[in-house]
Amino acid sequence: xxxxxxxxxxxxxxxxxxxxxxxxxxxxxxxxxxxxxxxxxxxxxxxxxxxxxxxxxxxxxxxxxxxxxxxxxxxxxxxxxxxxxxxxxxxxxxxxxxxxxxxxxxxxxxxxxxxxxxxxxxxxxxxxxxxxxxxxxxxxxxxxxxxxxxxxxxxxxxxxxxxxxxxxxxxxxxxxxxxxxxxxxxxxxxxxxxxxxxxxxxxxxxxxxxxxxxxxxxxxxxxxxxxxxxxxxxxxxxxxxxxxxxxxxxxxxxxxxxxxxxxxxxxxxxxxxxxxxxxxxxxxxxxxxxxxxxxxxxxxxxxxxxxxxxxxxxxxxxxxxxxxxxxxxxxxxxx
Amino acid sequence: xxxxxxxxxxxxxxxxxxxxxxxxxxxxxxxxxxxxxxxxxxxxxxxxxxxxxxxxxxxxxxxxxxxxxxxxxxxxxxxxxxxxxxxxxxxxxxxxxxxxxxxxxxxxxxxxxxxxxxxxxxxxxxxxxxxxxxxxxxxxxxxxxxxxxxxxxxxxxxxxxxxxxxxxxxxxxxxxxxxxxxxxxxxxxxxxxxxxxxxxxxxxxxxxxxxxxxxxxxxxxxxxxxxxxxxxxxxxxxxxxxxxxxxxxxxxxxxxxxxxxxxxxxxxxxxxxxxxxxxxxxxxxxxxxxxxxxxxxxxxxxxxxxxxxxxxxxxxxxxxxxxxxxxxxxxxxxxxxxxxxxxxxxxxxxxxxxxxxxxxxxxxxxxxxxxxxxxxxxxxxxxxxxxxxxxxxxxxxxxxxxxxxxxxxxxxxxxxxxxxx
Numbered sequence: 087x088x089x090x091x092x093x094x095x096x097x098x099x100x101x102x103x104x105x106x107x108x109x110x111x112x113x114x115x116x117x118x119x120x121x122x123x124x125x126x127x128x129x130x131x132x133x134x135x136x137x138x139x140x141x142x143x144x145x146x147x148x149x150x151x152x153x154x155x156x157x158x159x160x161x162x163x164x165x166x167x168x169x170x171x172x173x174x175x176x177x178x179x180x181x182x183x184x185x186x187x188x189x190x191x192x193x194x195x196x197x198x199x200x201x202x203x204x205x206x207x208x209x210x211x212x213x214x215x216x217x218x219x220x221x222x223x224x225x226x227x228x229x230x231x232x233x234x235x236x237x238x239x240x241x242x243x244x245x246x247x248x249x250x251x252x253x254x255x256x257x258x259x260x261x262x263x264x265x266x267x268x269x270x271x272x273x274x275x276x277x278x279x280x281x282x283x284x285x286x287x288x289x290x291x292x293x294x295x296x297x298x299x300x301x302x303x304x305x306x307x308x309x310x311x312x313x314x315x316x317x318x319x320x321x322x323x324x325x326x327x328x329x330x331x332x333x334x335x336x337x338x339x340x341x342x343x344x345x346x347x348x349x350x351x352x353x354x355x356x357x358x359x360x361x362x363x364x365x366x367x368x369x370x371x372x373x374x375x376x377x378x379x380x381x382x383x384x385x386x387x388x389x390x391x392x393x394x395x396x397x398x399x400x401x402x403x404x405x406x407x408x409x410x411x412x413x414x415x416x417x418x419x420x421x
Numbered sequence: 422x423x424x425x426x427x428x429x430x431x432x433x434x435x436x437x438x439x440x441x442x443x444x445x446x447x448x449x450x451x452x453x454x455x456x457x458x459x460x461x462x463x464x465x466x467x468x469x470x471x472x473x474x475x476x477x478x479x480x481x482x483x484x485x486x487x488x489x490x491x492x493x494x495x496x497x498x499x500x501x502x503x504x505x506x507x508x509x510x511x512x513x514x515x516x517x518x519x520x521x522x523x524x525x526x527x528x529x530x531x532x533x534x535x536x537x538x539x540x541x542x543x544x545x546x547x548x549x550x551x552x553x554x555x556x557x558x559x560x561x562x563x564x565x566x567x568x569x570x571x572x573x574x575x576x577x578x579x580x581x582x583x584x585x586x587x588x589x590x591x592x593x594x595x596x597x598x599x600x601x602x603x604x605x606x607x608x609x610x611x612x613x614x615x616x617x618x619x620x621x622x623x624x625x626x627x628x629x630x631x632x633x634x635x636x637x638x639x640x641x642x643x644x645x646x647x648x649x650x651x652x653x654x655x656x657x658x659x660x661x662x663x664x665x666x667x668x669x670x671x672x673x674x675x676x677x678x679x680x681x682x683x684x685x686x687x688x689x690x691x692x693x694x695x696x697x698x699x700x701x702x703x704x705x706x707x708x709x710x711x712x713x714x715x716x717x718x719x720x721x722x723x724x725x726x727x728x729x730x731x732x733x734x735x736x737x738x739x740x741x742x743x744x745x746x747x748x749x750x751x752x753x754x755x756x757x758x759x760x761x762x763x764x765x766x767x768x769x770x771x772x773x774x775x776x777x778x779x780x781x782x783x784x785x786x787x788x789x790x791x792x793x794x795x796x797x798x799x800x801x802x803x804x805x806x807x808x809x810x811x812x813x814x815x816x817x818x819x820x821x822x823x824x825x826x827x828x829x830x831x832x833x834x835x836x837x838x839x840x841x842x
Binding site for chain 1: 494610612672676677679
């Protein structure tokens with residue numbers, strides 16, 4: 087028996103019990119505690135890592151050790167360290183092998199991860215940006231190929247995938263693989279400067295947040311009728327704008343705050359908004375604290391805001407839009 | 422009969438047909454603004470209720486409106502059948518035919534408040550009662566030998582007589598029927614039960630717009646001096662201004678250039694100018710249309726918030742805009758046009774508050790009468806029909822199936838999909 091690793095021989099019920107235990111832990115550390123945005127990210131990170139490790143254990147117990155080196159990475163708000171109390175899954179996987187059976191192994195692992203994360207309270211991604219999807223679970227070589235073809239195709243959809251990948255951050259496995267892929271991507275973009283303009287256009291549609299009379303605009307239809315779309319209107323202009331600058335400056339960090347920090351000093355006009363963005367993230371947590379379901383997390387009830395808070399919110403709407411437009415102009419001028 | 426009189430009769434006959442054609446506009450407007458499962462019902466009911474309105478108006482409606490009687494009701498000329506000719510003006514049957522079409526329009530407006538939840542039997546009974554006892558009375562007061570006509574009330578083509586009367590009945594109906602299932606949540610917030618076809622709604626509005634030239638320009642009742650052209654001009658300007666104003670205000674307030682709001686703005690402009698089209702200058706027609714387009718937007722929001730479910734916006738388009746249109750002549754009637762068409766000049770032309778007062782009085786009196794009378798008659802209808810509203814189950818499956826046994830869109834309904842070979 088020397089050298090042979092012993093895996094737990096759990097049935098499905100036992101695994102579910104493990105996930106349930108982790109879900110309870112999530113309730114404790116995320117929902118039953120006061121948080122700053124940073125402390126909330128740490129709590130999420132721990133829960134997600136534990137869930138992914140459990141899923142990995144489960145796969146190992148059924149399929150054996152991973153057949154190659156790999157890295158599991160988060161994208162979206164998780165990748166950027168900007169999750170709210172509830173968030174959905176956005177993740178992918180890269181592995182160092184081109185053998186077909188190995189791909190099956192990692193896709194299976196991806197499926198186990200999706201299941202585990204769902205059980206601990208992270209909803210599946212509607213757009214299927216998950217490691218169980220062959221598009222987001224590839225060998226290193228295929229990832230390189232795919233990134234190249236996304237840029238080459240130059241369609242709205244493929245550029246949106248590219249931007250999603252820019253926010254990838256490895257949390258388990260061989261982190262360098264993700265970093266190298268991103269560096270390769272940055273090089274591809276810098277060699278064809280028009281791509282930066284195309285990427286800028288991709289996120290250029292900013293949802294309107296203020297009406298003609300300087301009033302905050304809410305949803306007029308659908309299940310969020312009467313609510314203010316905080317994510318699209320306030321958060322996205324900053325996030326999308328700074329991501330573009332990160333691509334231009336080849337900054338590997340994924341958090342918007344770190345992207346602010348790592349901008350060169352000649353971008354002082356943008357850098358000075360970092361504090362405002364940090365405050366925005368903190369306020370968001372304050373406003374979203376009572377929201378109990380993921381589908382509602384991005385929409386605010388304006389009635390709960392004081393007149394001062396509304397004023398503040400309006401100034402973020404204006405500032406974010408202005409920031410994105412300035413970045414847009416800058417990148418179009420440079421390229 | 423002189424040639425001129427013959428032309429007058431021909432003109433009014435053509436306009437009567439145009440007003441009848443407006444029912445086609447209502448069919449598309451209402452069907453497009455409601456859900457698929459009720460489309461066949463809402464289109465079909467318009468046809469048979471025009472039938473009921475015609476029979477009842479012929480039997481008693483015309484007599485109550487234009488028969489000889491007192492200041493409140495006419496009491497002769499029932500079962501109309503006058504075939505005698507005249508030298509000047511309209512022959513009785515042409516006049517009757519034109520007036521009948523207005524009565525039918527008022528009834529269709531009233532049924533806006535019934536949409537998507539009233540029993541078919543309630544439509545039938547209320548069609549009889551409204552066509553006999555509500556519309557003709559108001560018509561008598563303003564257009565017959567009634568007390569408001571004596572005061573010099575200005576309502577050229579019926580902002581009050583037709584639109585406000587119909588809307589008040591719709592208000593009574595929508596209050597008694599209560600909101601549609603799923604319209605309001607427990608916390609009082611409302612859901613958008615979107616209509617199933619904006620293209621129908623837009624086409625419906627255009628057909629109404631075309632028909633409105635029969636409604637307003639036809640209300641000259643003559644071709645002499647070609648004054649109908651001026652009336653048509655004002656009508657066109659107000660509708661145009663209403664559409665543009667509503668589109669603008671929807672965009673300014675919500676950030677979205679909402680299509681139904683814009684369409685209702687065009688209709689509100691038309692409803693508003695209906696009273697004033699023969700009394701005001703073209704610039705005033707534009708102002709009247711703009712205000713109509715703006716208030717209809719806020720009115721829609723108001724009723725939604727007040728938990729009054731108005732599926733096809735009859736209260737806002739015909740009621741609120743009808744009030745505004747009637748009152749508007751009190752501000753904008755010019756001395757020359759008032760001298761030509763009755764009443765006196767408005768406030769802005771030095772006419773003082775006299776005409777404005779009469780306009781406000783007529784709105785309050787006619788609005789109150791139409792509401793109270795309709796409310797009582799709806800209670801009668803309720804007693805006769807054993808309730809006004811279909812059961813929850815019937816409402817959920819839709820009135821096409823529950824009231825008529827077939828769908829307006831059979832192939833789109835659950836269980837009826839064609840599966841192919």
